[in-house]
Amino acid sequence: HERSYRIKRLETLKGLVTDLLRWGLGAVAFLTLLSTINVNIMPILTGLGIAGLAISLAAQNIIRDFMNGIFVVVEDHYAVGDVVKIGEYFGVVEYFTLRTTHLSDLDGNYIIIPNSRITELVNATKYWSQAQVVVGVSYDTDIRKALGIMERVGRDIRKDFPDKVRDEPQVQGILSFDASSISLRALIRTFPGEHWFIGREYRLRLKEAFDAEGITIPFPQMDVWIRSPEGFRITGQKTSA
Numbered sequence: 233h234e235r236s237y238r239i240k241r242l243e244t245l246k247g248l249v250t251d252l253l254r255w256g257l258g259a260v261a262f263l264t265l266l267s268t269i270n271v272n273i274m275p276i277l278t279g280l281g282i283a284g285l286a287i288s289l290a291a292q293n294i295i296r297d298f299m300n301g302i303f304v305v306v307e308d309h310y311a312v313g314d315v316v317k318i319g320e321y322f323g324v325v326e327y328f329t330l331r332t333t334h335l336s337d338l339d340g341n342y343i344i345i346p347n348s349r350i351t352e353l354v355n356a357t358k359y360w361s362q363a364q365v366v367v368g369v370s371y372d373t374d375i376r377k378a379l380g381i382m383e384r385v386g387r388d389i390r391k392d393f394p395d396k397v398r399d400e401p402q403v404q405g406i407l408s409f410d411a412s413s414i415s416l417r418a419l420i421r422t423f424p425g426e427h428w429f430i431g432r433e434y435r436l437r438l439k440e441a442f443d444a445e446g447i448t449i450p451f452p453q454m455d456v457w458i459r460s461p462e463g464f465r466i467t468g469q470k471t472s473a
Contacts, residue, residue, distance in 0.1 A: 315356040
């Protein structure tokens with residue numbers, strides 16, 4: 233995982249270096265060409281200084297893009313391959329330059345965000361990720377038995393996927409008493425980006441284990457009462473809410 237982090241870091245730095253080389257070499261090549269054809273470049277350099285001041289005033293957003301891009305790299309906010317939330321956008325960092333950050337979201341959309349717009353950032357895969365699994369069981373369930381099954385499934389998951397699960401899964405117990413069920417919660421800390429797979433695998437195995445032990449995961453139900461001249465009576469039927 234340290235090697236994976238370094239690879240992502242190098243991919244990010246590659247975008248930065250590419251930008252710097254493109255702009256720097258382009259400027260040097262242009263000035264060298266002028267010098268080769270005996271054009272005095274000193275007035276041009278002086279003019280560029282004055283023009284640069286005017287351009288900087290007119291292109292403050294572009295300058296902010298570059299400054300934010302530098303801070304992203306220097307402070308290591310994220311790297312290519314990280315899953316991030318920037319404003320309203322959530323996705324995988326596909327490419328990074330000094331001016332823009334490129335994301336792909338779950339729908340396959342390719343999103344390009346100017347770095348100057350990155351004021352708040354959530355990195356979901358920086359150091360570790362976490363799968364949160366909440367499951368509801370019926371009120372007549374032996375809760376201690378259900379929690380024991382959740383712990384056993386968690387141990388099996390960690391044993392089977394040591395390259396994905398970072399720490400021992402934590403079964404926290406009862407989360408809430410709901411209308412039709414008691415909600416239990418487990419937290420599984422994983423290596424970056426592995427929480428989606430581990431969460432799905434844990435839910436699948438937990439459902440199979442609950443079925444084998446006769447533990448029901450209920451769905452919302454309601455009793456239907458019909459009013460008659462004699463009073464209320466129960467119809468004896470239940471329907472899903």
